[in-house]
Amino acid sequence: MADPRWLTDDERSAWLNLASVLELLPGALDAQLLRDDDLTHFEYFTLASLSEAPERTLRIKALADMTNATLPRISRVLTGLEKAGLITRSLCDNDRRARNVTLTEKGWSAVVQAAPRHVENVRRLVFDRLTPEQTAQLSSIAESLLGELDPEGRMFTVPASGSGSGDVPG
Amino acid sequence: MADPRWLTDDERSAWLNLASVLELLPGALDAQLLRDDDLTHFEYFTLASLSEAPERTLRIKALADMTNATLPRISRVLTGLEKAGLITRSLCDNDRRARNVTLTEKGWSAVVQAAPRHVENVRRLVFDRLTPEQTAQLSSIAESLLGELDPEGRMFTVPASGSGSGDVPG
DNA sequence: AGGTATTGCTTGTACCTACAACTATCAGTT
């Protein structure tokens, strides 16, 4: 077994802390959304992504890329959201293989209703714990990691403070 | 709907970037371990936790706490690892409800074999992208978040082990 | 046009995980 570059003490401690966060934070996000709004975090993120799109409409493939979902995954999630009346599927004009997904009024209401509580939870779990300097550091660090994790920038990568209008945070 | 404390632009960008990392990094970790060593990251973490315990043995409940797993989850994962010959279950002396889990020689070998590649992957995905300052910042930030996510420090406290020599990073 | 590869999406199958129910055991009370 070739001698690997091991981790320094600093790296090791950073890694253990980060690994714990990776294990715990998604569950904490899911739990609040499920409890308060009967949505998984992925479903919420899906709806929120749609809410920010022009006409609140996206092609399924584009939505899958933005949410880092496989096509099978997004397909089944959309089936569930469609049954709940939160989205509708329709044919795509210029490509008859493809389908458009549109947020319904009910879906829009669901996002608008869920967003404040979700934001409050994010604030409680993350930003209330960090200084403004740490928030900036975190953004920069996460952006660096995305360079390797998502080199094509498929998922939202926000380099700096671009102003969203009245949109719903993901 | 009460007016929520919204996110500032900095917070919003930090959150979108962090959310993307939360979505992508676990998959990237799992993919490498599955491909190279036929282990999920959770299985690897389980074996690594055992490898650091005294006598390479832990009670199932303690293992569940350290890995943030529910008892049903750890139970089934252990069943799989037992079938693969990587761990054994045995009765606990002082509490006949409980069981001890012990890493077998084969399990120890599996961790030792997987560790360098896993570490290399962690380095490639994370630390090669960060300056030493950012590594320190990340550790501090993650530690702050754990204050809310894991107030009792369950995932950290590896019960002081006597066999600290040839340990394997989690 | 005709043929082949690729893309967009859905569905079959298998695995993983959570919640709940269940057994067995322990701890505290009377």
Place this chain on the structure above:
DNA sequence: AACTGATAGTTGTAGGTACAAGCAATACCT
């Protein structure tokens, strides 16, 4: 000792996700 409640662990069942297969439509190439 008997009773009650809590704890350790396993298993039934349901829901989510991935991989692979499948169908429809497009793109490319000659």
